[in-house]
Amino acid sequence: MNEIKVTSADEFDIRDWLRTDLMPHFMCPGCGHGIALRALLWACHELGIGKDRLAVVSGIGCSGRTGAYIDANTFHTTHGRPLAFATGLKLARPDLTVIVISGDGDSLAIGGNHLIHACRRNLDMTLVLLNNEVYGMTGGQVSPTTSAERFTTTTPAGNMEPVFDACKLAEGAGASFVGREATLQTPALKDLFKAAIAHKGFSLTEVISDCTEIFGRKNALGSSPEMVLKQKKVMIPAHTDNRVPEPFKPHPFETGVFVRQERPEYGEVYEALRARVREKGK
Amino acid sequence: MSTLQNIQGNAACAAGAIAAGCRFYAGYPITPSSEIAEQMAARLPKVGGTFIQMEDELGSMAATVGASLGGVKAMTATSGPGFSLKQENLGYAAMTETPCVIVNVMRGGPSTGLPTRPAQADIMQARWGTHGDHPIIVLAPHTVREIFEETIRAFNLAEALRVPVVVLYDETIGHLVETVDLTPPQPEDIVTRTFASGPAEDYLPYAAGEDMIPAFPRPGDGYRTHTTGLTHDERGFPTQDPQKVDAFMKRLLGKLERHAKMIEKTESVEVDDAQVLIVTMGTPARAAKTAIRQLRDEGIRAGLLRPVTLWPFPEAALRAAAKGKRAVLVPEMNAGQLILEVQRVLGGAAPVSGLNVFNGEPIAPQQIAQAVKELVK
Numbered sequence: 001m002n003e004i005k006v007t008s009a010d011e012f013d014i015r016d017w018l019r020t021d022l023m024p025h026f027m028c029p030g031c032g033h034g035i036a037l038r039a040l041l042w043a044c045h046e047l048g049i050g051k052d053r054l055a056v057v058s059g060i061g062c063s064g065r066t067g068a069y070i071d072a073n074t075f076h077t078t079h080g081r082p083l084a085f086a087t088g089l090k091l092a093r094p095d096l097t098v099i100v101i102s103g104d105g106d107s108l109a110i111g112g113n114h115l116i117h118a119c120r121r122n123l124d125m126t127l128v129l130l131n132n133e134v135y136g137m138t139g140g141q142v143s144p145t146t147s148a149e150r151f152t153t154t155t156p157a158g159n160m161e162p163v164f165d166a167c168k169l170a171e172g173a174g175a176s177f178v179g180r181e182a183t184l185q186t187p188a189l190k191d192l193f194k195a196a197i198a199h200k201g202f203s204l205t206e207v208i209s210d211c212t213e214i215f216g217r218k219n220a221l222g223s224s225p226e227m228v229l230k231q232k233k234v235m236i237p238a239h240t241d242n243r244v245p246e247p248f249k250p251h252p253f254e255t256g257v258f259v260r261q262e263r264p265e266y267g268e269v270y271e272a273l274r275a276r277v278r279e280k281g282k
Numbered sequence: 283m284s285t286l287q288n289i290q291g292n293a294a295c296a297a298g299a300i301a302a303g304c305r306f307y308a309g310y311p312i313t314p315s316s317e318i319a320e321q322m323a324a325r326l327p328k329v330g331g332t333f334i335q336m337e338d339e340l341g342s343m344a345a346t347v348g349a350s351l352g353g354v355k356a357m358t359a360t361s362g363p364g365f366s367l368k369q370e371n372l373g374y375a376a377m378t379e380t381p382c383v384i385v386n387v388m389r390g391g392p393s394t395g396l397p398t399r400p401a402q403a404d405i406m407q408a409r410w411g412t413h414g415d416h417p418i419i420v421l422a423p424h425t426v427r428e429i430f431e432e433t434i435r436a437f438n439l440a441e442a443l444r445v446p447v448v449v450l451y452d453e454t455i456g457h458l459v460e461t462v463d464l465t466p467p468q469p470e471d472i473v474t475r476t477f478a479s480g481p482a483e484d485y486l487p488y489a490a491g492e493d494m495i496p497a498f499p500r501p502g503d504g505y506r507t508h509t510t511g512l513t514h515d516e517r518g519f520p521t522q523d524p525q526k527v528d529a530f531m532k533r534l535l536g537k538l539e540r541h542a543k544m545i546e547k548t549e550s551v552e553v554d555d556a557q558v559l560i561v562t563m564g565t566p567a568r569a570a571k572t573a574i575r576q577l578r579d580e581g582i583r584a585g586l587l588r589p590v591t592l593w594p595f596p597e598a599a600l601r602a603a604a605k606g607k608r609a610v611l612v613p614e615m616n617a618g619q620l621i622l623e624v625q626r627v628l629g630g631a632a633p634v635s636g637l638n639v640f641n642g643e644p645i646a647p648q649q650i651a652q653a654v655k656e657l658v659k
């Protein structure tokens with residue numbers, strides 16, 4: 001990484017970081033995932049990460065499909081497994097900056113086991129968990145983060161299952177950096193990504209995204225700006241004691257950095273083990 | 283200098299992997315394969331490599347492929363239940379043409395089955411376990427020395443052809459201790475994939491020449507390519523264009539045939555004058571060799587054809603070996619899997635019968651001798 005800069009939104013040209021020949025992209029108008037992608041690349045830009053050394057590993061879902069547009073070494077893996085692929089990649093190639101892009105279904109349902117163990121191990125990589133509380137890619141089924149009573153194609157009478165709080169889960173599993181932001185706060189989201197990528201160890205960044213086209217429509221949440229403004233009402237920025245102004249079906253969510261700890265990083269611990277083993281062998 | 287040692291099959295597998303240049307192992311413990319993981323955990327850090335015990339077999343296969351995507355030779359080992367879980371990401375390796383080695387030490391199944399008893403009931407799973415048409419190579423050693431050799435060959439083939447390679451043997455050989463020479467191969471006998479070189483401009487990661495094997499773009503070398511399990515074009519990006527899909531699938535499925543000579547390997551024992559041809563692999567092949575000696579002492583001429591490369595199946599070698607034989611016998615520790623392929627290849631050219639044992643006991647030489655005697659009656 002080179003020097004860390006701070007750039008205004010105007011100064012950052014996302015086209016420098018995209019495979020523009022793949023445009024138009026697949027995302028629906030208003031999809032929160034695209035805003036998150038912009039914030040992520042903006043963070044990479046400010047951190048001065050070289051594109052040749054950047055590895056983006058993604059899972060399956062609309063979230064996972066975003067990785068292909070990044071002009072870097074991109075790996076679109078299998079549903080729920082990007083963290084496990086990334087674990088092998090990072091251990092084999094510690095010189096790469098590894099960022100994992102995943103969805104709420106990808107990381108919290110099918111990939112839940114890989115998630116908790118990645119938090120526990122503390123290998124240096126950043127997970128970008130795009131939480132739109134639905135399975136967007138497969139047409140809008142319920143996910144482990146779908147709010148109570150929300151309609152999805154597999155909860156036609158409203159969701160009755162409790163949700164996972166990804167950040168609490170990650171904290172409990174030992175992640176050394178945990179934070180959450182909403183797409184509506186793009187500069188804050190960029191700063192969260194920056195801090196997470198710069199952090200040595202496993203970082204989980206949960207993005208409150210939105211699936212306008214499917215989830216929004218199904219629950220009559222309005223246009224994308226309307227959805228985002230509704231999110232704002234239930235958002236509690238960290239370290240303030242804002243109350244949620246009005247009852248809104250989705251659970252209130254806090255934003256900010258919740259965990260930031262220095263913990264031995266797995267790759268470094270393993271390198272020390274190699275040295276010990278070699279010393280003994282002499 | 284020879285390095286004779288008493289060593290167990292699973293340990294010889296780990297020794298072969300290290301000799302082949304394997305520097306990454308991800309696994310999940312399961313009997314009767316765990317010794318491979320234990321050996322790799324001890325050996326890899328000494329040679330600058332990495333061992334990791336993952337949370338399950340889905341993760342260990344993913345991490346293995348992930349390491350190989352980084353340009354490092356990688357392997358995992360397991361047994362039946364774990365082999366089933368590895369199939370998902372084994373398919374990803376086949377689709378993305380990522381070299382890797384998967385060892386399956388076979389135990390009795392289905393399900394948890396007979397964890398400590400030998401079987402050969404994963405012959406078809408090894409070929410067809412993951413969904414979709416896909417290329418795969420399966421090697422079937424039958425001695426401790428051969429486990430060492432075939433593990434090295436597995437890496438060489440995986441690297442040369444950018445394909446997942448399975449090393450398949452049963453519990454008996456995995457736990458068998460033999461005195462073997464584990465002299466490491468000469469450096470020129472170790473194959474490492476060809477990494478992409480040349481200008482990054484207009485580079486096409488999945489464009490292949492005459493040999494049908496594209497060079498591998500190593501991350502960090504400036505190519506910034508995309509790897510996906512979706513069907514992709516020569517640029518590596520998803521496509522549904524029927525022509526491109528067709529061309530891609532034909533290359534993916536055709537590349538092993540193009541290199542058949544490199545892949546094929548069989549062993550023949552006293553086949554030429556045999557009345558009865560025995561076709562088998564692994565532990566039953568050891569029994570067959572003993573049975574052939576006993577039968578010949580009694581004046582009954584039997585011979586053995588043993589696929590060392592099990593998949594792609596040695597069709598031509600089998601046809602040639604079976605020519606003019608009175609009968610073909612296929613002993614196997616399952617309810618009849620290898621026999622299906624033998625029957626298909628011979629297409630009625632010789633009568634084929636099976637000797638199937640699936641009670642957790644290895645097949646004894648006497649059982650094979652008896653079956654041959656019945657056939658020549």
Ligand SMILES: Cc1ncc(C[n+]2csc(CCOP(=O)(O)OP(=O)(O)O)c2C)c(N)n1
Nearest residue numbers: 061062063079103104105106134135136137
């Ligand atoms: C093993 C497997 N099971 C199911 C699927 C089908 N599938 C594709 S994407 C997806 C859900 C994605 O949801 P999420 O992770 O929340 O991502 P989003 O599309 O919402 O961004 C599912 C179930 C699959 N591709 N693979």
Ligand code: SF4
Nearest residue numbers: 028031062136211212
């Ligand atoms: S379906 Fe939903 S998550 Fe997927 S691109 Fe459209 S809006 Fe985004």
Ligand SMILES: [Mg+2]
Nearest residue numbers: 103104132134
């Ligand atoms: Mg989702």
